[in-house]
Amino acid sequence: MFTKQMALNMRTVKSVYRADKVNMGGIIIDQPLPNNHLDRKDPFLLIHHWYNNMSGGRMQKELGVGPHPHRGFSPVTIIYKGALHHRDSLGNSSIVEAGGVQWMNAGKGITHSERPSKELAEQGGEFEVIQFWINTPAKHKMEAAKYYPLEKEDIPTVVLDDKGSEMHLIAGEYDAVSGPAKSQSDMLVANLFIKSDSEVRVQTKPDFHTIAYQLNGKTEINDKKIGDKTMVEFSNEGSELVIKSLEDSRILLLSGKPINEPINSYGPFVMNTTTEIMEAIRDAQMGKMGVLIEEFD
Secondary structure: OOOHHHHHHEOOEEEEEEOEEEEEOOEEEEEEEOOOOOOOEOOEEEEEEEEEEEOOOOOHHHOOEEEEEEEOEEEEEEEEEOEEEEEEOOOOEEEEEOOOEEEEEOOOOEEEEEEEOHHHHHHOEEEEEEEEEEEOOHHHOOOOOEEEEEOHHHOOEEEOOOOOOEEEEEEOEEOOEEOOOOOOOOEEEEEEEEOOOOEEEEEOOOOOEEEEEEEEOOEEEOOEEEOOOEEEEEOOOOOEEEEEEOOOEEEEEEEEOOOOOOOEEEOOEEEOOHHHHHHHHHHHHOOOOOOOOOOOO
16 A cells, blocks of 8 residues: 555656557557647657568568658667667667667768568567657767667666566666666657556656556556556656556666756757757758668668
């Protein structure tokens, strides 16, 4: 049972949103952010959840997203099932498998592609990823781009209870454990794997904007019933998340210090002013964000 003091520490649930279905160039995804009620939750700009049970018999170049540029933010991709092949104009080519993360600080510009692995394209199987976008503070937007592939074994685990519930810590610090991702502002990014019939408590910083996206399962988070493909937005009242799981559940937790700067975005560019967006479009057209020519076996 919760005590009165526990209730005072609980973050208030501000709203609960079911993810929308969105067609992204023929790929049907679940999009919890942005939605009709919320454009962004500073510093978090977008969340895309893509699941597909691939039939196989395809060529890799037919699947995923081909070369495209980015500037001014960090696109981060978590691989839950299958494997994702990243190629970019810096010369990186890496395949990250389930449990890993592809973290990229786009900086002043990078061109990359994201495709299910060749093996997955040819042989088929389950493929599930989430990509979310994190705004970059103005002082870092024009720094050199960096790409960080993180394998499953690179990501530390924090035990949440004695039933096997865990936090996989991607960025930030929790319980004296540090995540490996190189974020450009203060944040906590973690996957929560909550076992059925568990009750866990997760602490967040009161001044951090916090959202949680539940991929699957059934839970009660701070007394609100949450189903699959559902996002929870929290107010900045309180600090604790109390999660009671009715079945095995997976939750992406995003909690970050707001940047509090103007945002001007256009497609794959996130800057502060209209002039900066126009410069980004021009630079991409002139090849200043790099050129990526994919090579397939």
